[in-house]
Amino acid sequence: MLQATLSSEDAFIRYEAVRARFPHLPTCKSDLSTIASISSLSDITEQFDAFVFDAFGVLNVGDSAITGACDRINFLRNKGKRLFVLTNAASYRFSKVVEKFEKLGFSFLDSELVSSRAVCEMHLGQSGIEGVWGVVAPKDFSPGELSVPCFSLTDDPAGYEQADAFLILSSESWTNDRQELLVASLAMKTRPVIVANPDLVAPREIGLSIEPGYYAHDLMDRVPGLSVAFHGKPFASVYDEVERRLHGIVPRNRIVMMGDSLHTDIWGGRVRGWGSVLVTEHGFLRGQDPLEAIRVSGIVPDFIVPSI
Structure with missing residues (x-):
């Protein structure tokens, strides 16, 4: 019998059980000493030109924006950074995605929103x-x-x-x-x-x-x-779409992915050659020891931050 909800511990176990079906991630040692702890994204602003955000657990939890997230987005925009939301939420048509972020108080352009559903729809007609x-x-x-x-x-x-x-x-x-x-x-x-x-x-x-x-x-x-x-993180088509919108002018090592899940956000960013930031306070790993999760999984982000 499938469950209506899972604990984060059980979800982590399930992700580990199915990870062989994900894009190939080169094996690496779980060297926690390579991870930099930062207080906010302002600490790494100059290291990256494009910032790609997961939504749930990073910008919002359910129907509420995370405190300070809108201000952080505005700060990065004022610094001239390219911004994207890369969301796996596929229940909504694209117009509803736009409406959702407006209601949450974010000022994203339509071109800055990349949903896995929209990318999936692009590929349906090409599926044969x-x-x-x-x-x-x-x-x-x-x-x-x-x-x-x-x-x-x-x-x-x-x-x-x-x-x-x-x-x-x-x-x-x-x-x-x-x-x-x-x-x-x-x-x-x-x-x-x-x-x-x-x-x-x-x-x-x-x-x-x-x-x-x-x-x-x-x-x-x-x-x-x-x-x-x-279609969706950590699979390739959504990363292809972000890079397509950047028109090749931002090198992959100057793009950074922010997310709360090691197995989707951080995994996908690492496979792509992007930087990665694990957000720990609001989403998947809330209440868990993120360093232990990294050690067990071997999925190592570049940075850890409580909230963006």
């Missing part, structure tokens, strides 16, 4: 998959939002058999019963699965919520040979 998509969708999803023929998966078993491929956008309305229907359908006839949010969990006001990546890895565990493609 013909036919209709069954979508694990949020409750207000409309098939007209996507450029491919699709429908929302519900409690009706017939829908799962009609789909030629599956797209996992959101866990908002997903249930254990629906997951079992999807597993059974794929076990009977394998079809491609694309995932627009690789996160296993996300920090909310009340704890960690189960996210699409958790369900995707459950499918991979239970359906041998299943073809699954991920």
Whole structure:
């Protein structure tokens, strides 16, 4: 039985269990002496030209902006830095992503917001998959939002058999019963699965919520040979999009990723050759010993900061 929530300790264990499915990260020693502890991003302002932020646990927790985050963004903007938000939240259409950050009080340009869902949508038409998509969708999803023929998966078993491929956008309305229907359908006839949010969990006001990546890895565990493609940290397509928007004028070693998760934010940044900053106070590792998590995982950020 899948759980509605996970503790951060259990989520860490699950990330470790599925990490072989992530982009290759060169093995390194867990040398904690290489990590610099900083008080805020102002300490490293001159080392980087482009700052890329995770959202949950870095800029906001649930529907609330983290204290001081808006001021820090404005400080970096006034210093002439390039700014991006790179979010794995895939429940929202892009217009809703823009609206969300406006409500939180941030002044990001549309071109500074990179969502895994938007990048995933760019690739749907290039997937070579013909036919209709069954979508694990949020409750207000409309098939007209996507450029491919699709429908929302519900409690009706017939829908799962009609789909030629599956797209996992959101866990908002997903249930254990629906997951079992999807597993059974794929076990009977394998079809491609694309995932627009690789996160296993996300920090909310009340704890960690189960996210699409958790369900995707459950499918991979239970359906041998299943073809699954991920868009979102730590997978390549979203980093490609950030670098595309930088037009090649910022070297990778002058780009830095800020995030609260070792297995998505820091992993992806390291694979890409970007700098990395682990934020510890608000998100995935809140209440844990971040140095112990780094030692166990071997995923070593360049910097640690309580809050940006």
